Amino acid sequence: MNLFDYLYVDLDKVISLYSQITGGVVELRETQSEKWSTSDNKRNYDFKVFKHDAGGTTEDREQDKTTIKPYHALLQELESELYSSGYLLDLANFEEGKTLKDSDLRATLKNALCIKCSGRVVIEDYERMKKIGQDFPDIVKLINRSHAETLKDSPEYQEIERKIQDLESTIGDRNSQAKAKKKAKDLRAGLDSLLDSSTAVGMVPQWILDGMKTWIDAFLPNITNIRVYPFKDEDDEHIFGHLDASNFTVSDPTAFHFTYGSFPTEEFTILGVITSVPSNEGENFFPLQEFEKEDLKDYESVEHAFRGMFRGFDGIEAMVRTCRYPRVLVHPILVYRQTSPNKALQRTSR
Numbered sequence: 001m002n003l004f005d006y007l008y009v010d011l012d013k014v015i016s017l018y019s020q021i022t023g024g025v026v027e028l029r030e031t032q033s034e035k036w037s038t039s040d041n042k043r044n045y046d047f048k049v050f051k052h053d054a055g056g057t058t059e060d061r062e063q064d065k066t067t068i069k070p071y072h073a074l075l076q077e078l079e080s081e082l083y084s085s086g087y088l089l090d091l092a093n094f095e096e097g098k099t100l101k102d103s104d105l106r107a108t109l110k111n112a113l114c115i116k117c118s119g120r121v122v123i124e125d126y127e128r129m130k131k132i133g134q135d136f137p138d139i140v141k142l143i144n145r146s147h148a149e150t151l152k153d154s155p156e157y158q159e160i161e162r163k164i165q166d167l168e169s170t171i172g173d174r175n176s177q178a179k180a181k182k183k184a185k186d187l188r189a190g191l192d193s194l195l196d197s198s199t200a201v202g203m204v205p206q207w208i209l210d211g212m213k214t215w216i217d218a219f220l221p222n223i224t225n226i227r228v229y230p231f232k233d234e235d236d237e238h239i240f241g242h243l244d245a246s247n248f249t250v251s252d253p254t255a256f257h258f259t260y261g262s263f264p265t266e267e268f269t270i271l272g273v274i275t276s277v278p279s280n281e282g283e284n285f286f287p288l289q290e291f292e293k294e295d296l297k298d299y300e301s302v303e304h305a306f307r308g309m310f311r312g313f314d315g316i317e318a319m320v321r322t323c324r325y326p327r328v329l330v331h332p333i334l335v336y337r338q339t340s341p342n343k344a345l346q347r348t349s350r
Helices: 011-022 071-084 103-110 126-152 155-168 174-197 206-219 253-259 298-312 314-321
Strands: 003-009 031-046 051-066 088-090 114-125 224-229 239-242 268-276 328-339
Touching (some): 011 071, 126 155, 239 268
Parallel strands (some): 239 328
Antiparallel strands (some): 003 328, 114 268, 268 328
16 A cells, blocks of 8 residues: 655645546535433322332434545545546556657647646745845845854964964064054955955845845745656656645645755655646637727727737746746646555564
8 A cells, every 4th residue: 555645735626526526525524413402201209108200201312423535535536536537647657758748648638637747846935935035135144254254263364363463563663563564454454355255155136136026026926836847858848836835734834845845855746637738839829819900999999908918918927937838737736745665664563
């Protein structure tokens, strides 16, 4: 039995697809409730010899229990149902040697709902990049200050400092003292120049950092991309999509990056709904073509102007979305690492 380390789960989309395929309803949580009521129906008889209660007590109890599918079993069963029903293309099972540039593969992708592939991944958290950009000047100052202090503690630096002190304390006539002070001043200038030129990290101009923040706020707010490279020798081919921060199994972005990093060393698997399969020939759909005629009516001119504004931003958005041939864009549903049992690690009980 394989074990799964789920990095990302879009549970709402999982439930939606599973319910459509199977016709079943998946409860989000397990509940158990119990209701009961007690009533007395007693008649009291008092005899001199004994006391007796006639009648009895009735109790009505109602139980309601809803049992749901185990969380991980649901995710694995969804994969199985998508594949067996013809909605999922698993790149691992496609014809060997085919890559994302293959026309047959791309044609199949255009007629498939979901894709599944495994490979090395890159995770790009733009909010994290923005935060680092804001703190970058202070980080650079700290690094360079630490580097300068390390240099000051070196034997070579300390030796020059001693020479400067000896020169500054020279005793003699005025001419000798003047020469010593000038030499000490030159040595001090050389040390200061050495400290200035030996910075470990160069400072990025502030206008670049401000511009990066503006760009992210305008086009990439709260965006975290994942790029999966299924073919080792095809660096320009990858499956990528946007990850919703609320669907990470490690909810704290800092903890996530500390645990996995932006460039994990292990391969992961992504399963997602295919949203865009760009063509190598470029786009052949032009929604504003209806306005390419003479004598537009007034209402057509106004509509053309407003809709043209959206198309005017297409070039900028294309730079941001980076969805171009031969890449494939998806809405990620699952991202996980799958591990098979290692017989070398198995131990039998004695």
